[in-house]
Amino acid sequence: MSIIIDQGKCIGCRRCHDVCPGTLIKINEKKKAFIKYPKDCWGCTSCIKECPVHAISFFLGEDIGGKGCKVHTEKVKGEKNDIVRWFFELNDGSVKTIDIDPKKSNKY
Amino acid sequence: MKIERLKTDLLIIGGGTAGCYAAITAASNAAGKNAAENRDAGLKILVVEKANIKRSGCLAAGVNALNAYITEGRTPRDYVEYAKKDADGIVREDLLYSISEKFNEVTAHLEKLGLVILKDKDGKYVTRGNRNIKINGENIKPILAAAVAKAPNVQVLNHVNIFDFSVHDNRIDGAFGFGIENDTFYAIEAGAVIIATGGAAGLYRPNNPGFSRHKMWYPPFNTGAGYAMGIRHGAEMTTFEMRFIALRCKDTIAPTGTLAQGVGAKQVNALGEVYETKYGISTSERVYGTVAENLEGRGPCYLRTVGITPEQEESLLKAYLNMAPSQTIRWIENDTPSKANVEIEGTEPYIVGGHTASGYWVDTKRATTIEGLYAAGDVAGGAPQKYVTGALAEGEIAAKSAAEYIESLSALRQAQGTDAPGVNPLGKILEEEVAEHVAEIEKFLNNKNGADTAESLEEAMQAAMDAYAGGIKTGYRYSENQLAVALREIENIESRVSGLHADDLQEVMYIYELKERLTVCKSVIAHLAARHETRWHSFAENTDYPEKDNERFRKYVNSRFENGQIKIILRELTAEGQRNYEHHH
DSSP states (O other), rough: OOOEEEEEEEEEOOOOHHHHOOOOEEETTSSSSEOOOGGGOOOOOOHHHHHHHHEEEOOGGGGGTTOEEEEEEEEESSSSSSSEEEEEOTSSOEEEEEEEESSOOOOO | OOOEEEEEEEEEEEOOOHHHHHHHHHHHHHHHHHHHHHHHHOOOOOESSSSSSSGGGGTTSSSSHHHHHHHHTTOOOHHHHHHHHHTTOOHHHHHHHHTTTHHHHHHHHHHHOHHHHHEEEEEEHHHEEEEEEEEETTHHHHHHHHHHHHHEEEETTTEEEEEEEEETEEEEEEEEETTTTOOEEEEEEEEEEOOOOOOOOOOOOOSSSSSTTOOSSSSSTOOOOOHHHHTTOOOOEOOOOSSSSEEEETTTBBBBBHHHSSSOOOOTTTTTOOOOHHOOOHHHHHHHHHHHHHHTTOOOOOHHHOOOOHHHHHHHHHHHHHHHHHHHHHOOOOOTTTTTTTEEOOOOOBBBBBTTSSSEEOTTBBBBBSEEEEGGGGGGSSSSSSSHHHHHHHHHHHHHHHHHHHHHHHHHHHHHHHTTTOOOOOOOHHHHHHHHHHHHHHHHHHHHHHHHHHHHHHHHHHHHHHHHHOOOOGGEEEOOHHHHHHHHHHHHHTTTTTGGSSSSSSHHHHHHHHHHHHHHHHHHHHHHOOOOSSSSSTTTEEETTSOHHHHHHHEEEEEEEETTTTEEEEOOOTTTTTOOOOOOO
16 A cells, blocks of 8 residues: 655645655655655555645555555536545556545445 | 754644644633633643644544444433443543543534534434444544644644653653654643643554555554653553454455444355354454454455445445545455455554553543643543544543643742743753753664664564564464563563664654554553453453453553553442542552
8 A cells, every 4th residue: 555656747846745644755856756655655645635736646555455556536626516536547547436525424 | 953942831742633622622712711811821832743733643534434422312321331331341431421421512513613424304413323423524634733723822843753751750841852854853841731642553563564564454653652651751551451453344454334334234254154143242352253253264254245235335435435545446446345245354453542441541631640741532541432522522621621730830830920821830841851862862863774773673573562462463362471472572672772773853753663662562561461361352362361350350450660660550440420530549
C-alpha cells in the first residue's frame, strides 16, 4: 500500500507534504513532491484528496494482493454540490469510476 | 539547532480527535467566561502535533459511523453495561458513565460543525444496531481542524514532535519537542497539560511485515508516546494486559463491522458453518473463534457476503471508500463481495484505550497521577469502547478540568503578586534540562553510521514481541517463560538505541519513537505476566493460567515505574453503578 506521485503533473503546491500524517512526502530541489518513505504509507489517501491537479494515485502492494490498479479522486460538479469521483485505472487499461456525494451519508 | 522557549496556559499534546476537541472546548469555555467577566485576556492554548491536525490521528482517512451513541429508548447505563460485559468486568464504571452521558451532546455539536449524519423523514438520526448512527465521516478531521482554527486564543504547532515531559516533584511544568522540518528545539512551559497522543501501534510484527507493513488497523504513527512519557515519569498506568486485536478483512486490514452490521454478514469457516455462536460474540471472542477455527483446520474464515443484492454491494463499495479505500480496490481488482465471501483475520495486538482499557489511570476529571497532567482519548485508560464520541467527550472533560486547575494557579499567582498568564507559579523548565535534551538529540545526529538502524531495531522488537509476548505467530498465546525471553530481548534492543545515527530530525523522531515503543513493550510484558488468568481469549491468553480466576483477578492490574522497576499494583473494581473512584492514594 503506497502512493505514486506523477512529477509531470505536480505543481509543487506542498499540500500533500503538509497534510501527510506520517510526514512522508518531501519536496525535491525541482520543487516537486516525492514520497521519501514509501513503505511507511498508511494508505489514508489524505494526500490524494488534497492534490489540486490529481497527480497522486495509490495502489495495493503485491504482498497484500494488489494487481496494479491505480486510484485517484477528482472533484466534479454535481446537481447541487461538488461530488468526489474515484477513478480506478486497472492493469488492462480500463477505467472504472465511483461517485461519492459528500453531502450524503453512507448507507452502512 | 535553534532553541525556542514558549509559554502557554494550556498545552495540548496531540491534535487528533480528543486533542482538537479539548482545544475547542477550552477556548469556548474561556471565551464565555471572559465575556461575563469583561476581561480581554483569554486562556492561552497551544496544540502541538507531530503531523498536521487536518489529517492526523486515527481519523485521517475518515470514519464510517459513530459507534457510541445513545439511541432512542436506550440509556447511558445500557452503554456502560455493554462495555463492562465486553471487557468481562474490568472497566471503570465512573469513567464510562461520564462519557456515555455526553455521547449525544458531542454528536449534536459535531453536526453543527458540519458533519453529515443520516436522518429519516422525521429528521431523526438513522441508527445501525443499538449504539451506532450513520454518517459521512470522510472529512471529520478537516471539520475538527477548521473548528480549532476558528477558536479564539488557540495556536497550533504542526510538525513538532513532543518526546518528554518536564516533571518536578510529581507536577508537570511543560514538555520538550523538536520541529521535524525546521531544525528547532522547543521547551514549552504550561500551567496544565493535556496528553492526547493516542495509543500504540507497531509494538508487534504486523500482518504484512514487508512492503505493506504499515497497512495496519491503527495509525502506524501512533507509537504510544504519551504512555511512554508518563511511564518514565512515574504515572500510574492501568490494564496494559488487555491488548486490542482487531478482526479485519484479510490483507487490506479494512473494518469488518460494516459488513457484519451493514449487510448482516455472519462469520463462517471454510465448511460454510457459522461459528460465532460457538465462541461468543464479545470483541475478543470474535477474534478467538477465528483463530481457533484456523488452528483446528477449518480455516480460512470469512464474512459471508455472497448473495447480497447489487444495491447492497454498491453501498458497500462506497462506504469503504469513505474509510478504508484499499478494500474497495481489492473488490474492484478481484471478486466483489456478492460473488466471493470476504476473508477475515486478526491483526497484531495494539495497546489502545479507546477500544480496550489500557492507559493512564485517571479520575473522573481525567486527571492523571501527575499533578497538572490530564489524559483524553486512546491514551486514557479504564473506559473501553469509547470510540470517536468518547474521545470527544474525554477531550471536553479534560479541557474543563485543566481550565479549573489553571484558574487555581491564577489565584496563586495573584497571591504572589505576579498575575501574568502563561506563567506557572509552581515551577519551570530548567536550563540544564534543555541542555541535556539538546545534547541527546545532537548525539544521535553526530553518531557514526553503525550496523543498527531505528528500522532494524524496530523489526527486532516486533519479532521478539511476536514470538514471545503473544503475537500472531503463537495465535496470541504466551507463557511466563516466553514473557521472560521477551523482556530480555527488549532490554537488549534498548541497550543498543543510544548508538543509533540520525541524518536529520525526522530520523531523530524515528529513534524516539522506537524508544517509546520499547518502554511500552516492557509495561505490556509486565502486565501480561501479572494477570495470572485468562479472562479475555486472544487479548490476554496466558497458557500457564488458561482459566478465568474471579476470586483473585476481578481487579485492575495497574503499574508504576519506580526506581528503575515496574511495580505492579492490584486495585479493587468500581462498585456497580459507582460514579466516582478516588485514585490518589
